[in-house]
Amino acid sequence: MTQKIIVTGGCGYIGSHTTVALQQAGFNVVIFDNLVNSSADVITGITQITGISPEFEQIDCTDLTAIRDAFSRHRDAAGVIHFAALKAVGESVSKPTEYYRNNLVSLLNVLDMMVAFNIPNIVFSSSATVYGDADNLPVREDTPLKPATSPYGQTKVIGESIIRDAVAAHPGLNSCLLRYFNPIGAHPSGLIGESPSGIPNNLLPYITQTAAGIRECLSVFGDDYDTPDGFCIRDYIDVNDLAAAHLSALRYMISHPTGTDVFNLGTGRGVSVMELIKTFEQATGQKLNYKITARRPGDIPAIWADPSRAERLLGWRARVPLSDTLLSAWRWQTKSMKK
Numbered sequence: 653m654t655q656k657i658i659v660t661g662g663c664g665y666i667g668s669h670t671t672v673a674l675q676q677a678g679f680n681v682v683i684f685d686n687l688v689n690s691s692a693d694v695i696t697g698i699t700q701i702t703g704i705s706p707e708f709e710q711i712d713c714t715d716l717t718a719i720r721d722a723f724s725r726h727r728d729a730a731g732v733i734h735f736a737a738l739k740a741v742g743e744s745v746s747k748p749t750e751y752y753r754n755n756l757v758s759l760l761n762v763l764d765m766m767v768a769f770n771i772p773n774i775v776f777s778s779s780a781t782v783y784g785d786a787d788n789l790p791v792r793e794d795t796p797l798k799p800a801t802s803p804y805g806q807t808k809v810i811g812e813s814i815i816r817d818a819v820a821a822h823p824g825l826n827s828c829l830l831r832y833f834n835p836i837g838a839h840p841s842g843l844i845g846e847s848p849s850g851i852p853n854n855l856l857p858y859i860t861q862t863a864a865g866i867r868e869c870l871s872v873f874g875d876d877y878d879t880p881d882g883f884c885i886r887d888y889i890d891v892n893d894l895a896a897a898h899l900s901a902l903r904y905m906i907s908h909p910t911g912t913d914v915f916n917l918g919t920g921r922g923v924s925v926m927e928l929i930k931t932f933e934q935a936t937g938q939k940l941n942y943k944i945t946a947r948r949p950g951d952i953p954a955i956w957a958d959p960s961r962a963e964r965l966l967g968w969r970a971r972v973p974l975s976d977t978l979l980s981a982w983r984w985q986t987k988s989m990k991k
């Protein structure tokens with residue numbers, strides 16, 4: 653029987669790619685999204701790729717009445733993938749209550765409705781931010797968490813705890829907490845991708861916009877870190893690989909209903925900012941205008957994942973080569989500018 657999955661935040665960057673993966677695997681998807689950081693046009697892209705239009709409920713997950721109505725219409729769902737959240741680290745520092753309210757009230761409402769309608773499985777979008785500046789690299793799921801350095805990060809730390817407590821209290825409820833490292837890239841079709849509003853905070857959208865001439869010059873934040881080439885190191889994970897991991901997590905939970913589990917989703921390889929720039933230039937043939945500037949406050953020097961737990965238990969690992977990911981991001985940048 654075809655199973656239905658509720659995808660909150662399904663019009664967003666990671667949610668749209670995951671919706672594609674779910675539909676291609678034969679799941680029925682219903683998206684709950686208030687479009688605060690996305691557009692309903694994404695549904696056209698998803699439909700063009702998969703040939704199937706996902707159901708769409710335009711609702712705010714913080715609105716208990718609206719979300720109760722929506723859950724009652726989809727009480728037959730086998731699970732929820734909860735992406736809906738605000739995610740700008742800097743904005744969360746200036747608007748902390750907005751971030752706590754949006755991210756935590758949404759999660760509380762989703763959990764309450766899952767219990768009310770006996771929906772057993774939740775996949776939660778957590779982040780490598782919960783590890784902070786870890787003492788030992790690569791980080792494993794049992795690496796001690798550090799206090800979050802932003803209200804956004806704190807919503808992930810608290811969100812994980814809320815889910816653990818809810819699962820402990822409700823024997824029918826299972827969860828997978830997925831800690832994403834740095835998601836980048838776009839669907840190879842160029843039909844969906846990341847659409848940051850305003851000036852991008854993240855490295856790759858800034859790179860593609862600079863290469864496209866929308867931004868004049870990329871600032872590389874610091875070249876004097878204690879790393880092999882002096883630049884910060886991150887674990888950049890292709891968004892399509894990330895989408896596939898959600899499918900694996902969902903299948904794992906459906907076949908092993910074992911409470912709460914947690915997985916790092918990264919490649920296992922640290923890449924420096926300069927290495928990313930050079931690989932982008934090689935993959936796309938675009939020369940990038942960049943300059944070295946001061947460190948960005950709050951940046952940690954290096955983090956990358958030990959993803960072996962996901963490989964062992966979920967049978968998932970990152971597969972897309974970095975150069976293909978960078979090409980997909982560039983294709984999306986050039987295609988979305990023509991619209």
Ligand code: NAD
Pocket residue numbers: 660661662663664665666667684685686687688689690711712713714734735736737738739754758777778779780832833834835
């Ligand atoms: P995104 O902003 O592109 O997508 C989030 C979606 O949620 C948007 O479509 C937005 O409109 C929707 N949304 C937000 N609040 C809502 C609400 N109250 N009700 C209904 N819809 C709401 O972000 P993304 O990059 O796709 O991130 C998805 C999830 O992954 C988020 O929880 C984010 O914190 C987490 N995450 C992202 C990254 C990253 O670098 N992109 C890294 C780690 C974790």
Ligand code: UFG
Pocket residue numbers: 739741779780781782805832833834853854855856858870871872873874884885886925948951
């Ligand atoms: N960087 C630049 N120039 C830029 C933007 C970024 O040099 O214009 C550098 C940063 O200093 C960092 C690297 O590129 O070394 C990656 O920066 P991002 O902002 O793309 O990503 P972060 O690792 O800082 O942040 C990401 C997510 C956050 C999450 C955090 C920790 O965007 O949501 O990982 O998991 F909280």
